[in-house]
Amino acid sequence: MTLVEKILARKAGKKVVRPDEIVEVSVDRAMIHDALGAHTIARFRELGVKKVWDPAKIVVVPDHYVPNKDIDTAKKCLNIKKFVLEQGIEKYYEVGKGGIAHQVLVEKGHVLPGMVLVGVDSHTTTSGVAGAFATGIGVDEMAVVFKTGRLWERVPGTIRVKVEGRLKPPIMSKDLMLLILKKLGVSGALFKSLQFTGSAIEDMSIESRMVLTNMAIESGATNGIIEPDQKLVDYLKARTNEPFEVVRSDPDDEYAQTLEFQADDIKEPLVAVPPKPSNAVGVSEVEGTRVDQAFIGSCTNGRLEDLRIAAKILKGRKVDKLTKVIVIPASQEVYKAALAEGLIVTFVEAGAVVGPPTCGPCMEAHMGILGPDEVCISTANRNFQGRVGDVTAKIYLASPATVAASALKGKISDPREFF
Amino acid sequence: MEIRGRVWKFGKDVDTDELFAGRFIMGGDETNRAKYQEFIAGSGLSDVGQRENVPEGFLTGVAQGDIIVAEENFGIGSSRQQAAETLKFKGVQAVVADSVHRIFFRNFWNLGCPAIDLPGVSAHFETGQKMLIDLRQGIIKNLTTGKQFEFRLIIPPWFIDMVEAGGLIPYHKSLGGNPKS
Numbered sequence: 200m201t202l203v204e205k206i207l208a209r210k211a212g213k214k215v216v217r218p219d220e221i222v223e224v225s226v227d228r229a230m231i232h233d234a235l236g237a238h239t240i241a242r243f244r245e246l247g248v249k250k251v252w253d254p255a256k257i258v259v260v261p262d263h264y265v266p267n268k269d270i271d272t273a274k275k276c277l278n279i280k281k282f283v284l285e286q287g288i289e290k291y292y293e294v295g296k297g298g299i300a301h302q303v304l305v306e307k308g309h310v311l312p313g314m315v316l317v318g319v320d321s322h323t324t325t326s327g328v329a330g331a332f333a334t335g336i337g338v339d340e341m342a343v344v345f346k347t348g349r350l351w352e353r354v355p356g357t358i359r360v361k362v363e364g365r366l367k368p369p370i371m372s373k374d375l376m377l378l379i380l381k382k383l384g385v386s387g388a389l390f391k392s393l394q395f396t397g398s399a400i401e402d403m404s405i406e407s408r409m410v411l412t413n414m415a416i417e418s419g420a421t422n423g424i425i426e427p428d429q430k431l432v433d434y435l436k437a438r439t440n441e442p443f444e445v446v447r448s449d450p451d452d453e454y455a456q457t458l459e460f461q462a463d464d465i466k467e468p469l470v471a472v473p474p475k476p477s478n479a480v481g482v483s484e485v486e487g488t489r490v491d492q493a494f495i496g497s498c499t500n501g502r503l504e505d506l507r508i509a510a511k512i513l514k515g516r517k518v519d520k521l522t523k524v525i526v527i528p529a530s531q532e533v534y535k536a537a538l539a540e541g542l543i544v545t546f547v548e549a550g551a552v553v554g555p556p557t558c559g560p561c562m563e564a565h566m567g568i569l570g571p572d573e574v575c576i577s578t579a580n581r582n583f584q585g586r587v588g589d590v591t592a593k594i595y596l597a598s599p600a601t602v603a604a605s606a607l608k609g610k611i612s613d614p615r616e617f618f
Numbered sequence: 619m620e621i622r623g624r625v626w627k628f629g630k631d632v633d634t635d636e637l638f639a640g641r642f643i644m645g646g647d648e649t650n651r652a653k654y655q656e657f658i659a660g661s662g663l664s665d666v667g668q669r670e671n672v673p674e675g676f677l678t679g680v681a682q683g684d685i686i687v688a689e690e691n692f693g694i695g696s697s698r699q700q701a702a703e704t705l706k707f708k709g710v711q712a713v714v715a716d717s718v719h720r721i722f723f724r725n726f727w728n729l730g731c732p733a734i735d736l737p738g739v740s741a742h743f744e745t746g747q748k749m750l751i752d753l754r755q756g757i758i759k760n761l762t763t764g765k766q767f768e769f770r771l772i773i774p775p776w777f778i779d780m781v782e783a784g785g786l787i788p789y790h791k792s793l794g795g796n797p798k799s
Contacts, residue, residue, distance in 0.1 A: 221774050234643050235698065241648040245787055264644060271644050321697045321721055337699035337725035339786045346790070351774045353720075385631055386691035389717050390772075419694060421720050475631070562696075563640030583635045583695065590665040 201357040202426055202448040203392040206332045209446070210315045218356030218455065219390070226256065227331075228309060229344050230318035232300045233261035234564065237275035239319055240282045242342035251286050252348035258290040258309050259283050260300035263564045265557050272565075298530025298556035301325035301498040305409065306532055308439025312427045313446040317341065317350060322498050322580065324420070327412040328405060329435065330427035330446060335416070355392040355421040356455035358383075360411075362399035364462035369508065369600035369614040372407035373500055373578065375399070375462065376414045377469040377479040377596065382458060385477045388420035391455060394448075395425050399462035405434045406502040413499045414580050417476040468614055470576075471596040474584040482601060482613045490595075492523040492575040493606035496554070497561040500578035500599050501529030503536050509603035510542040512617045513549040519609025524551035525567050527559040551606065560587050569594075576605045619778060621712050621732070621751040622761075625743050626680065628688035628715075629671030634695035634722065636669055638662050638704050646700075655707050662704025673745045682709035685751070687743040689715065692733075693722020702726040712751055714758060716740050727777060730785035734758070736769040753778050 200208060200215065208216040210224035231239050236259065243251070251257060259279060264272035283291045290309060297303045300318065304310045304326050312330035317323065319341050326333035336350070344350055360379055366372065379393075393415040400408060408425055415423025425431075427445045435443070467481040495501070495509050506528060518524045526546045528534040534556055537543050546553050560567025561579035569575055569588035575595070577587075582594035597605070600614035638661065646657035663669075663677055671689075686692075686705065692715040693701065702725035705713070711731055718726075718735045726733040732753060739758065743749065747762035758767045771777075776789075783789035 219772055221772065223774075238648045238699070242787055246790060275644060319697055321695060323697075335697040335721050337697055337702070337721065337728060339699060339728045340724060343786060343790055353772050385694055386717060386719075389691065390720055419691060419719055563635075564643070568641075581635070581695065583633045584669070585639055585665050586635045587640075590668050 200449050201452040201454065202330065202394060202446065203332055203357055203422065203424055204354060205446055205448060206313055206315065207352060207354055209313065216354045218354050220354045221351060222354055223349055223351050224315050226317055226344050226348050226350050227314035228256055228258060228316040229341060230258045230260065230300055230304060230316070230323065231341060232263060232320060233265065233272065233276050233279060234263040235319040235338050236279045238338040239341045239345070240278060242339050243345045246342060246346050248346050251345045254287045255289065256348070257288050257345070258304060259288055260292045260297045260303050261294060262297070262299045263558045265294045266555065268565050296531060298533065299498045299501065299558055301413065302502070302529040305329060306438065306530055308435050308441065311435060311439070311441060311443035313444060315350065317344060321416045322413055324416045324423045325409055325413040325498055327415065327422050327424040328409045329431060330425065332422055332424065334422045353390055355390055357392045357394050358388055359454040359457045360393055360395050361397040361457060362395065362460045362462055363397045364399050365402050366399060366462045366465065369618050370465050370468060371508070371598040371600060372403055372410040373598035374465055374469045375460065376411050377471050378460065378465060379458070380414065380417055380477045381479040383418040383477070385417060385475055386419045388418040391420055393418060393420045393423045395423065400425060401428060404504060405431060406504045410499055414476065417580060468598060468601045470601065470611060471582055473582045473593045473595065476581060476596060482611065485595065485611045486613060488611040489574060490522055490576045490605055490610060491573040492525065492567065492569065493602050494525045494560050494567060494575060494577040494579065495599050495602050496525070496527030496529065496559050497579040498529060499580045501527055501533065503533050505578065505599040506533065506537045506542050509599045510545040512600060512603040512614060513607065514545045516549060516607055518550040518606045522606060522609040524606040525554060525560060526551050527554040528556050530556050563587050576602050576611055578602050619753040619782060621753065623683045623685040623711055623749055625685055625687050625745060625747045625749050626673050626676050627740070627743055627745045628673060628686055628692070630689035631691045631694055632671050632688055634693060634698055634701040636663070637701035638698055639664060643698060643700065658700055658703045659707035662708065680708050680710065684710050685749050686710055686713045687715065687740050688713065689740045690717045691719060693719040697721045699725045702729055706731050714739055727781065728786035730781050732781060734769055734771065736767060739767055742767070753781070
């Protein structure tokens with residue numbers, strides 16, 4: 200069995216599971232955030248039970264609309280907090296303590312190898328970086344998970360994405376993922392799992408790996424996953440005392456498909472042109488496109504190494520006079536580390552605005568919303584039409600290095616010039 | 619269980635941001651079903667005039683009992699259940715597509731509305747035609763052309779009972795416990 204099959208078999212209490220089999224598994228972690236948490240709670244209350252199945256397994260992270268932007272968002276967050284207190288949920292991250300849920304789950308060691316983790320958010324796939332089965336569900340299902348601690352799942356066949364070699368800066372894991380998505384398309388992995396493997400993955404930091412599992416959903420996949428190695432075990436042990444056992448695939452595992460890539464062959468940074476994350480082209484094809492906004496942040500690329508490479512490019516320079524440059528660390532921990540390293544000063548001196556840890560202009564939620572015909576280059580994960588504001592606005596997806604270079608010139612630019 | 623309805627033919631890759639824009643996610647009082655339903659129904663597909671994959675006249679013409687037929691990858695994107703809810707509250711009772719994204723698939727079924735994935739099915743339907751779905755037999759019929767297709771769903775055995783109960787929440791309330799697969 201592959202890694203995902205083994206995890207689902209264990210959690211279903213079965214010896215063997217096969218792709219496309221329906222199983223019922225026990226849930227180890229259930230995450231809600233502010234965007235859909237109040238809805239989940241309202242449906243949970245309709246079920247007529249008083250207590251959640253296990254408050255220790257629930258993680259609550261307000262992240263989309265924080266600090267609250269209006270009375271509606273404040274009311275929903277109050278409802279969530281009331282529920283947290285009433286149910287005795289300890290893993291709650293109030294504004295100023297957490298950040299973006301997907302970052303917090305990994306950073307605080309709440310997701311561990313072999314776990315089944317669900318969240319009311321499609322980018323819950325990010326947590327697969329820890330060798331867990333992590334996926335998104337809707338609010339009605341989450342209400343039932345809160346009651347029962349159980350989830351049905353269609354066992355996904357595994358697409359093995361094998362990447363050998365080494366990425367050379369300023370080529371980042373974002374460029375690799377845009378290339379993978381170009382190959383798979385936005386529906387190439389429907390009801391499948393993407394398992395990332397190979398020497399290039401082993402070589403990567405946990406942060407870089409999270410970009411891959413985060414954007415696995417953009418191929419239509421059920422989840423993304425990476426087999427735990429010593430680097431991951433060390434990372435998690437520094438963050439939690441909770442014991443865990445590493446689950447690995449069998450040597451005779453069977454894959455639905457294998458895709459192979461050579462990291463060293465990626466010479467040119469990639470940009471996904473609107474309106475699909477799978478529309479990657481070499482940066483030279485869109486170079487010079489005017490940008491009104493440049494965004495560095497999100498659960499895809501708001502981590503320390505992302506801010507470091509952006510700061511390296513922006514240091515001692517000024518961003519374009521007419522371009523809105525927005526930098527948002529993915530969590531308080533990232534923010535604090537970026538402050539200590541002087542990265543935040545670099546951004547402010549360059550003429551960027553630095554926001555508090557939140558989802559930001561990754562979606563049409565709180566800040567950085569685009570007006571008619573505006574163009575944004577973004578490190579986030581989706582560039583669908585109307586994703587971040589007016590339906591005529593355009594979003595280009597790229598790595599933090601490419602976005603930082605573009606911020607300087609006010610047009611899409613190649614970061615290699617600065618390396 | 620039989621479902622009959624009039625077809626609206628959608629294109630491919632209909633995404634959740636298109637079905638229900640992010641700016642409406644925090645709107646609507648989720649504790650009041652009637653008010654919530656009205657808000658969700660009114661907010662969905664609000665930019666539809668500028669979309670290529672939505673049929674002309676859908677927003678003004680959709681009526682209770684209609685069925686969406688779509689090309690591949692219906693419902694890609696976010697886990698926002700409002701994307702499925704807005705279709706249901708506008709009157710759509712089933713989605714039949716060449717393929718359906720996992721989260722939308724689950725969300726729509728959980729509302730008591732079947733989402734059926736059958737590769738190639740969209741080529742045999744046009745807007746305005748009439749469709750019959752026999753859920754338990756696994757048969758789709760184009761009542762206008764007479765063509766018939768068989769499908770096999772990969773769903774838990776209790777799923778059609780759930781649809782008959784009106785969705786996951788009412789089904790679960792009626793059970794008291796957890797549905798066993």
